[in-house]
Amino acid sequence: MSDATAPQRIALIGLGTIGMSFAGLHLARDNTTVDVYDTRPDFEQYLFDTLPHFLVQPEQSGESTAEDVSTRQGAVRSLIDAGRLHIHTSLETACASATIIQEQGPESLPFKQSLWAQVEAIAPATAHFWTSTSGIPASKQQAQLQDKTRLLVVHPFNPPHIMPLLEIVPSPETATERVDFVHGYFSVPGSKHRPVVIRKEIPGFVGNRLAFALLREACYLVKEDVVSVKDLDTILMASLGPRWAGNGVFESYQQGGGPGGIGELLEKLSGTVQHVWDGLGQVNLLDEEGAEWKEKVVKQTNEAYGTLTAPQLREKEERLKDFVKTQSKTYGYDKSDV
Amino acid sequence: MSDATAPQRIALIGLGTIGMSFAGLHLARDNTTVDVYDTRPDFEQYLFDTLPHFLVQPEQSGESTAEDVSTRQGAVRSLIDAGRLHIHTSLETACASATIIQEQGPESLPFKQSLWAQVEAIAPATAHFWTSTSGIPASKQQAQLQDKTRLLVVHPFNPPHIMPLLEIVPSPETATERVDFVHGYFSVPGSKHRPVVIRKEIPGFVGNRLAFALLREACYLVKEDVVSVKDLDTILMASLGPRWAGNGVFESYQQGGGPGGIGELLEKLSGTVQHVWDGLGQVNLLDEEGAEWKEKVVKQTNEAYGTLTAPQLREKEERLKDFVKTQSKTYGYDKSDV
Numbered sequence: 001m002s003d004a005t006a007p008q009r010i011a012l013i014g015l016g017t018i019g020m021s022f023a024g025l026h027l028a029r030d031n032t033t034v035d036v037y038d039t040r041p042d043f044e045q046y047l048f049d050t051l052p053h054f055l056v057q058p059e060q061s062g063e064s065t066a067e068d069v070s071t072r073q074g075a076v077r078s079l080i081d082a083g084r085l086h087i088h089t090s091l092e093t094a095c096a097s098a099t100i101i102q103e104q105g106p107e108s109l110p111f112k113q114s115l116w117a118q119v120e121a122i123a124p125a126t127a128h129f130w131t132s133t134s135g136i137p138a139s140k141q142q143a144q145l146q147d148k149t150r151l152l153v154v155h156p157f158n159p160p161h162i163m164p165l166l167e168i169v170p171s172p173e174t175a176t177e178r179v180d181f182v183h184g185y186f187s188v189p190g191s192k193h194r195p196v197v198i199r200k201e202i203p204g205f206v207g208n209r210l211a212f213a214l215l216r217e218a219c220y221l222v223k224e225d226v227v228s229v230k231d232l233d234t235i236l237m238a239s240l241g242p243r244w245a246g247n248g249v250f251e252s253y254q255q256g257g258g259p260g261g262i263g264e265l266l267e268k269l270s271g272t273v274q275h276v277w278d279g280l281g282q283v284n285l286l287d288e289e290g291a292e293w294k295e296k297v298v299k300q301t302n303e304a305y306g307t308l309t310a311p312q313l314r315e316k317e318e319r320l321k322d323f324v325k326t327q328s329k330t331y332g333y334d335k336s337d338v
Numbered sequence: 339m340s341d342a343t344a345p346q347r348i349a350l351i352g353l354g355t356i357g358m359s360f361a362g363l364h365l366a367r368d369n370t371t372v373d374v375y376d377t378r379p380d381f382e383q384y385l386f387d388t389l390p391h392f393l394v395q396p397e398q399s400g401e402s403t404a405e406d407v408s409t410r411q412g413a414v415r416s417l418i419d420a421g422r423l424h425i426h427t428s429l430e431t432a433c434a435s436a437t438i439i440q441e442q443g444p445e446s447l448p449f450k451q452s453l454w455a456q457v458e459a460i461a462p463a464t465a466h467f468w469t470s471t472s473g474i475p476a477s478k479q480q481a482q483l484q485d486k487t488r489l490l491v492v493h494p495f496n497p498p499h500i501m502p503l504l505e506i507v508p509s510p511e512t513a514t515e516r517v518d519f520v521h522g523y524f525s526v527p528g529s530k531h532r533p534v535v536i537r538k539e540i541p542g543f544v545g546n547r548l549a550f551a552l553l554r555e556a557c558y559l560v561k562e563d564v565v566s567v568k569d570l571d572t573i574l575m576a577s578l579g580p581r582w583a584g585n586g587v588f589e590s591y592q593q594g595g596g597p598g599g600i601g602e603l604l605e606k607l608s609g610t611v612q613h614v615w616d617g618l619g620q621v622n623l624l625d626e627e628g629a630e631w632k633e634k635v636v637k638q639t640n641e642a643y644g645t646l647t648a649p650q651l652r653e654k655e656e657r658l659k660d661f662v663k664t665q666s667k668t669y670g671y672d673k674s675d676v
Contacts, residue, residue: 041556105525135610157577158594165576194576196569204614206565207577211587212614219586227544231534233586238503238532239495239545241586242661244579247519248571249549249556255646255654256496263636264410270623272473275541276550277623285608285615299603302586308593315671316584316593319664323580326660333653 004184007031011098011123013091013115015047017159018132019104023308024054024161028081029188035086037094044087050086051076095123100185102154109136116151118142118293128178130154133168134208135199139171149175154182154195155205164194167205188218220281221295223298245323275311342522345369349428349436349461352376353385355497356470357442361393362499365417367526372471373424375432382425389414392499433461438523440468440492447474454489455482466516468492472546475539477509487513492520493543500659502532505543544613558619560638561631567638583661 010026012019015038026032040046052073079085088094095107096103116129123221129139129151133293142148153169160166166186170179180199188194198205204212218236221227228234249260257265266273284290285316308316348364348473350357353376364370378384396552419421426432433439439457443449456465468488469479480486491507491539496505497664503523508517517535536543544552556574559565565573581590595603604611622628646654 040505143516148490148557157581163577163580166574167573170531194572196565196573196576198565200560200562200564202562202564203617204610206559206570206573207617208568209555209559209614210398210552210574212611213452214552214620215550215591215611216615216618217547221540221544221547224538224540226538226540227534227536229588230586232548233588234532235503235505235534236545236548236582236586236663237584238534239501240549241579241582241584242501242658242665243495245583245661246575246579246657248568248574248579248633249553250567250571251643253553254639254643255651259645261636261643261645262639263632266623266632266636270628272542273550273553274623277554277621278506278546280551280554283615285604285612290608294601294604297588298599298604301592301600305592305599307597311671313593315669318669318671319584319667320580322664322667323583323661326657326664327575327580329657329660331653331656333649335654 003179005188007033008099008185008264008300009033009035010095010100011035011094011100011203012104013094013119014104014106015050016104018156020047020054022049022102022104022132022156023051023085025053025193026105027084028161029291033084033086035088035094037088037091048073048076054159062199063298083128091118092122095119095127097125098100098127098168100130102132104132107133109137109140112136112141116141120147120150128181130182132156134205135203137171138174139201142171142173148173148176150178150180152182152254153205153209157207159317162317162329164192164324164326165207166193166195167198167207168195169198169201169205170199206275217281219293219297220283221284222297223281228304229297230304233304272331318332342519343526345371346437346523347371347373347435348438348440349373349375349431349432350440350442351457352399352442352444353378353381353388354442356494358385358388358392359497359499360442360494361389361532362424362441365393365422366499371422371424371438373426373432375426375429377672380425385425386411386414392497429456429461433465435456436461436465438466438468439552440470442470443601445471445473447478450474451482453513454479458483458485458488460533466519468520472543473510473541476507476512477539480509486511488516490516490520491543493545497546497655498661500655502530502662502665503545504531504533505545507536507543509539530666548559554621555618557621557631557635560635561619561621566642567635568642571642583665 010032012023012034015036023034023036028035036047055075101123105115105116112131132139132152132155134151134155138151138153142151145151145316152174155167155169157163157165168179180325183195184198186193218232221232222229239333247255253262253265283293284295348370350361351373353374361372361374364372374385390413396572421595439461441453443453450469457467469489469491470477471491472493476489476491481490483489490512493505493507495501495503506517506520521533524531536589556570559570560567587592591600591603621631623632
């Protein structure tokens, strides 16, 4: 198995937003070659229009402007001229020399099963197969593969060129070396990414399960008129968001529990916490009642935010970069770890 | 009812960590006088040792050092000499001239009911009564009050001198002017705080319900060996933490849904989300099985973090200030709102 720090040639299949962002991620390294393939007819033009935005590096947050983006369209041409980026019109040529094949195609099981079978027929025998799916486990996608040890899920959080998390979810058949390789690839020195291996295939993996657990209670509280959509968002941003940007949930309670840590806290507050757990909302998206509360949530969300404009989205993205950058800042207090 | 921007005299009852942090919050304004009362025998010394840490202003984040803290002990003396801070040995003198009385006492219903009855007998008739409780609603605390319109919950997130959120939870008897006043007090120009009024008394209010909903799923995933404590914390910090520091949960999905917003997203993903919701963990803290998974969670948390040292805590606090400061930073993109 090749070393994860060695030069890699990555074939990206499917260049929607996630695919573009992954292209930006891979091209930010200096020892990669990226082959891109997408079935949309205007693909080349689309790539020139879209990819520049994803070539912004996290270190430059707050510095770039709209003009930089138009200037950076030349950067796409330069990457092509330098042989680091190749645009393909066939799956065969895209995969021909790949060490890694990563797909961001439609979330359809037949599509993915058939894609991997095609890819296996044309790709080098050692290439790694990575799927960016948020919901279809590798154990299902691999059905038509001869060698089921090559495929695993690399689930990003959008947008992957900024967001550090990659959930690595192997199937029971995936080879350990394949898991080690992808973990190594995203952990090379200087990487801003934090790959985490999930030990069991489970719907929603881990990040979305945590998000959906909170979302369900959020929907319940809006349904019950305890709080508005806008006020609930304010509460989250003014408390748990910044807390969990700095500490995970377990470390937060370890800290909140004082010298006794989370053990003392769960002991002392067991009645309170269980009382809240027992009363958490059980809203349902699919039944009759779901239509009613969903309408309320959607209406209040539209009133609060409307459709976010491109400049608003850009502002949010720059802020996200700053949050991520602050996570690795040191302040000179934490000498005890040194 | 007095104007929330007018000078206020705040009596703080109970100067544990939350009380000290509130003292720092109130003293950061220039038109407040703070009266502090606590029953601990070494209270004055404890105040001189502890309060300086809470006098650090958010704007100075990353700048202060341990030496500054010792220097700032003089700041406590200066506040006393300037008549802005008064140390009391009796509840009577502490409350005698207050416009606001705020308690951070033990989480005991009999204690709070009896305290408010005593306070009502000695405080000016117009003074506002604020309780920092995380769990005992105003409607229960007010039982022995003659005038039940004065009391409401001001639930902070720790530490309130840094964390912007204050959950304002009136009882059905609380007067609207009392709610308006506290909302106004924490919203004055230049305030870093974001008060939110919760419309119904509910266990855990809103912030802790959201936190506990996520915590329950986190405990379940550790119990089932899907992920370790440390890896779960990494996942949260590398994805949802920074995302929710920049956007609330509804705004995030509004954004993630593209032009159709959260409405389209909930429509398209209703099956997926409901499938995850139906499978969320139902761990219980109080039954036999609870003892087992709790032991696993506590053991893994202790192994991952041990007891956080004072410098580590300080580092985390400075980082938290930076996250909060970044929330109000502008990047020059969001012209559409101007």
